[in-house]
Amino acid sequence: MIAETGLAALWLAAALAGFQLLMAVLGLTPARGGLMAAVRPVAVVQGVLTAIAFTCLIIVFVQVDLSVKLVVANNHSAKPLLYRFAGAWGNHEGSMLMWVTILGVAGAAVALFERKLNERTLIATLAAQAFIGLGFYAFLLFASNPFERVFPVPAEGNGLNPLLQDPGLAFHPPTLYLGYVGLSVAFSFAVGALVTRDVGPAFARAMRPWVLAAWIMLTLGITAGSYWAYYELGWGGWWFWDPVENASLMPWLAATALLHSVTVLATRDGLRAWTVMLAVVAFSMSMVGTFLVRSGILTSVHAFAVDPQRGAFILGLLVLYIGGALTLFGLRVGTVKEGSQFEAVSREGALVVNNLMLSAILGVVLVGTLYPLMAEAMTGEKLSVGPPYFNSAAGPIALLLVVVMAAGPLLRWRRDDWKPLVMRLAPAALLTALALLALSIFGPPIGIFPLLGLILAAGVAVASIAPLWKRNLRRTPLHIWGMVIAHLGVAVTLVGMASETAFTKETLVAARPGETHDVGPWSVRFDRVDPVAGPNWTAIEATLTATRGTSAPKTLITQARMFYAPPTETNEASITSVLDGQLYVVLGNADDQGRWQLRLWWKPWVTLIWLGGGLIALGGLLSLIGRVLRERRSQRAEGYYI
């Protein structure tokens, strides 16, 4: 019954999306303006229905209802509750339903809370949101039905890929999707504004909180995904330039650029066409990412739903939505008046450079991700593009971008001069020089990228706090705090990345219990191995004792796990966090002489990578709260919508 309820809710939501589109399009014609009143309530109900459908899917997964095909394929009664719950989206159909649910709920949220936008633009926005929804409902209902029944009912399910049986599954996909699909709101806003030719500061101020919210979630999702891959895959790496990682990075880059250009539009009424373009590009990148993951066109650790037919379906949707939006852009944006002008040395100027560089990085990642495909289509050659390309092409631009990021907030709007800027940047430059001096005297020899990363991070850390200089901290607006913390987060992440690259120590040994091996400042004794059993796995568990100098020894436990449903082996790394880094130990296979393969890593300051990611998201959150509160106050002052 529950599965049918979910399916019915989904069909109803699809029908309402059609109705919403119709009412909005008719309502925008002068004669039938009254129909517009129906759009908001319909959008809300549509959102509620998608939430009901998603709840139904979670219920059948938690109850392990084996009459549902998807549950049989991805679930097992022996699985712990958390993974039965999160397993609902650990597969193609379920994650697609989550995608559509977020799309519906985001539309409902716009309908409920958006009061600043011109009403006609808002109706056009909700029409665009409903139009996107229709296509993805069709995809779900006709090509990826999550509620399909199976008969006869099997006695047990096939289980879930053990790599996904991790708390990360409960957190990474939902946050990532909230960001990914949340960007649909920006896309719909852009389409709506193109339809009504209403691109200006009011539009930008209305769009900004939605972009911020999606961007925060995307930042969290990527950070969480990076940490998950780091500890679960047991390779000790935090970013692999895997096509699907790139697919999440590209919308983030576009959204980061959008976040900054929308500020120029809101504050100074500049960059009109560019901001609209970025809003279209950001969500387009999300859709392209979805396509890359689902079509099996690229091979990747994430490609869990390889099916060319589904790929063709999504490709059709891409042509319809991205192609449609870009056509509308080409037709309409010429009629959008150019906004106000500004000098090259100004806050706007720095933000334009920021946007160009983010776009350049986006281009580098896009080309690197798609190049193997392009090459194959044109010459039939198979090749792969690896980290050396991405690091050497995107790295320098990213470092330059960081320099601009240090200077940008210290510039005045409209026009500024070089001289005062140099004075304002002096403390940051001084610290950069000091860091360089300290590293070259006391540090070990390191590569040029990590070196630049470390010294620039020192400068950026100072420069990012500089906007607070001489301000009354209590009266500093929340969004300034947000900017400061987010920029500081970038510096923190940069330190983490650079020191992980430069200072990591690795030891690979075949060890017998009782032996001691050194890695970096640590001395690790291999105590013993024991067999252990968990709810749906058995494992060989190694116990080790790590000591560093005179401090208290730490006990490390790492496992090589054998899951029986489906039969797979995973390595559960032992990760010990201390203030200045992590000790990472993985147990490998045994040889026939009683020795075990052990991989030991000492990764100084590696935690800063994710701490910085968290700070960036926190900065976004503060900024969001600040902006929303400020709008509330100004609305109250004007006596609207109390």
Added chain:
Amino acid sequence: MKLRTVRLVLWAPLILFLIFVATFATGLIKPESKIIPSKMVGKPLPQFALPPGAPGITGLSSADFAQGEPRLLNVFASWCVPCAAEAPQLTQLAEAGVKIDAIAIRDRPEDVAGFLQRWGNPYQRIGSDTQSSVQIAMGSAGVPETFVVDGKGIIRHQHIGEIRPEDVPAILAAVKGAR
């Protein structure tokens, strides 16, 4: 005139997007095949000169092949389990008089030495290809793969995956055919 250029720029994103779509579409239409045959069969070996893959072993260069006699070129790695599984078959081929050279992919000399010690050494030369660049130039998509190269340095045959006992006669025939 200037206005027209501006107009064209506005359509550039759409044009770019359509190019991507065309690429995607060709990628989707093409039938999925798990086996990726090399386009290099029938062509001369790419030029390469690789350092030794293990201590005490000669490195490998493309010049070693055009010496008048067919040779096998085995692409392997010490970290690859199927490579260990095919070791007895390679030894059998070497004992039958087939000359075998190898390229070790993304490997370390000490690991290769350990592999040879454990599974036997049927190779005359081993080149170390730490970046997979020669492997890619050869059109090889994975390990293990084995190529039959004739006495003029032309690739005559490609065997994808490990050589199982039942594959040995086919390899021997390919070597004979390459004479």
